[in-house]
Amino acid sequence: MPKRKLSVAIKEEAQQVSWVGGAPEKYLEEKYLFPTQLRLNIKFSIHRPKVSDFHSIEGFLQRLFLNAPVNLSDMSSVLIDQSNIGTVIKQAFDPDSMEYINYCDDFRNQAFGISSIINITQKRNKCTENIHDLMLDLSRIHGDNDTVQFVSKLLSDDKNQVGFLINERYLNIPPSISGPLFRIICEELSNIKTENPLYNFAYIFMMCKLYKVIKDEKGNRYVEGPQILWRNAEDQFFDVVADYKFEYCVEDGNFTDSAGKWVELINSRMIPFRRVLIFSMNKFYLVTKKLESLLAPKVIKYHNTHRPD
Numbered sequence: 001m002p003k004r005k006l007s008v009a010i011k012e013e014a015q016q017v018s019w020v021g022g023a024p025e026k027y028l029e030e031k032y033l034f035p036t037q038l039r040l041n042i043k044f045s046i047h048r049p050k051v052s053d054f055h056s057i058e059g060f061l062q063r064l065f066l067n068a069p070v071n072l073s074d075m076s077s078v079l080i081d082q083s084n085i086g087t088v089i090k091q092a093f094d095p096d097s098m099e100y101i102n103y104c105d106d107f108r109n110q111a112f113g114i115s116s117i118i119n120i121t122q123k124r125n126k127c128t129e130n131i132h133d134l135m136l137d138l139s140r141i142h143g144d145n146d147t148v149q150f151v152s153k154l155l156s157d158d159k160n161q162v163g164f165l166i167n168e169r170y171l172n173i174p175p176s177i178s179g180p181l182f183r184i185i186c187e188e189l190s191n192i193k194t195e196n197p198l199y200n201f202a203y204i205f206m207m208c209k210l211y212k213v214i215k216d217e218k219g220n221r222y223v224e225g226p227q228i229l230w231r232n233a234e235d236q237f238f239d240v241v242a243d244y245k246f247e248y249c250v251e252d253g254n255f256t257d258s259a260g261k262w263v264e265l266i267n268s269r270m271i272p273f274r275r276v277l278i279f280s281m282n283k284f285y286l287v288t289k290k291l292e293s294l295l296a297p298k299v300i301k302y303h304n305t306h307r308p309d
Contacts, residue, residue: 044112044177046087046184049080053088056111060168064207064274066250068134075127079116079166085188085199086116087181089169113169115181117189119198120205121155121162131164135205138276143246150244151278154203163201165284167232175234179291186288189281203243204284206277208235210247211270229270234291239275241283247275 049057058076065072079086089112123129132155139151154160165185167178193200209231230236239245250272 044089044091044173046181047090048083049086049088049111049114049116051080053111053114054080057088057114060111060114061166064166064168064209070130070134071126074125075118075131078118078125078127079114082116082118084192085185086114086166087184089113089115089173089177089181112173113177113181114166115168115178115185116166117163117185117201117204118166119161119201120164121158121160122198128164131205135164135276138248139246142248143244147244147246147278154278160203161198161201163199163204163281165204165206167206167235169232171231175232175291176295178232178234179288179295182284182288183292186285201281203278203280206235206238206279208232208239208275208277210235210273210275212273214271235277237287237290238277238279238283241287242277242279243283244278245275247273249273 054076057079058072061070061072061075090110091112118128118131120128120132120135123132135151136155140148143151154162167181169177189199189201211229211231213227213229
């Protein structure tokens with residue numbers, strides 16, 4: 001079966017996308033984290049993760065998990081070793097262009113994001129065992145009774161294949177790219193699960209980054225706008241359909257955002273959180289279709305060809 005290469009051109013219309021239930025990305029960028037003019041107006045290509053992407057992938061995972069007890073080096077290796085699923089985002093260069101000639105190999109091969117999924121039920125390596133135990137521990141601490149019971153039952157039964165979704169990218173890459181990336185995962189899972197039932201996931205865990213507005217001593221909000229700002233705007237669609245969820249504060253995590261900007265840029269008016277969403281595989285397919293229908297016709301162009309390993 002042919003592999004895919006996805007070429008994505010980000011247009012300025014991406015700034016006009018509004019998101020029900022949370023902040024528009026433009027609002028988030030202009031008010032808090034990244035000025036609109038720094039949006040990347042370049043083409044991206046989608047590739048299989050390679051050994052040369054190890055440190056980039058590990059960096060994305062570090063900013064997601066922060067101080068959580070997860071072996072990120074092992075997880076980076078697992079994501080690379082999955083030869084049949086997962087993609088990294090890179091800038092697409094014309095080999096004959098001056099950009100390609102002038103830029104060094106390290107820059108040309110820089111990963112701008114990672115999209116993949118791993119099985120956390122079987123615990124076949126250290127990192128998946130870590131994530132499995134982390135989801136159990138966090139749900140017990142931060143989840144309600146129904147969530148605790150569901151997660152405990154789900155993760156204690158090896159017959160239930162459970163995936164952990166990775167969706168990380170640089171801040172100034174808009175959410176328009178997420179629909180095609182999720183579609184690739186859906187197609188890859190459909191192809192794999194007939195031969196390998198370990199990829200026939202019943203449920204998916206997804207860890208999202210978000211920020212919450214705090215209030216002053218008089219109860220007034222420091223800033224105008226939504227109560228919650230999402231780091232990846234598309235995560236809100238999964239939040240709406242999630243069967244279960246829980247969240248926790250990571251204010252003491254000592255971290256930078258994926259664009260290299262310190263979260264202190266917000267002057268402590270926004271508190272960083274992680275929200276874990278749990279939803280069925282069917283809902284993952286439905287949200288993916290919705291994202292593509294909302295974004296793909298307006299803000300991206302892509303074509304299907306053979307994707308190199």
